[in-house]
Amino acid sequence: MDKIENHYHHCASCRHFGFREQDGKKQPMCTRLGYDTLPHYQFNCWNPKPRVKMAMQKKRRKMLLNRKK
Template identity: 45%
Template sequence: MNKQRNFHCCASCIHYRIEKMNSGGTIYMCARLGYETKPTYKFNCWTPKENVKKLIAKYEKS
C-alpha cells in the first residue's frame, strides 16, 4: 500500500510558501507553479519536504 498519499498535499511540498501581506492577510503560494493554492490541495508535481520523506519512510517500514 502506498503510504505517500496520506502525506500528499501542498503544505508538505518544498515549493509551498506562505506570504504575509501588509494589509494583514495571508497568501498561500506554490513557488514552482507561481499561483495561489491552499494547504490541502494536491498536484502531480508534488515534491515532499525532507521531514515528510522521513515520515513516509517510517510508515512504510511499519
C-alpha cells in the same frame, strides 16, 4: 501512488509550499509554479519536504515489519 504517499500528498507537505503577503494577509502559494493554493490541494508536481519523506519512510518500514510477523 501508495496509501502512505496518498496520505501525505498535499500542498502543505510540499517543499514548494509557501506564503506571500497580500493586503496585509498571508496568502498560501506554490513558490515553484507561482499559483495561489490551499494546504489541502494536490498537484502532480508534488515534491515532499525532507521531514515528510522521512515520515513516509518510517511508516513504510513499520508496515513491512508488521507484514513479516
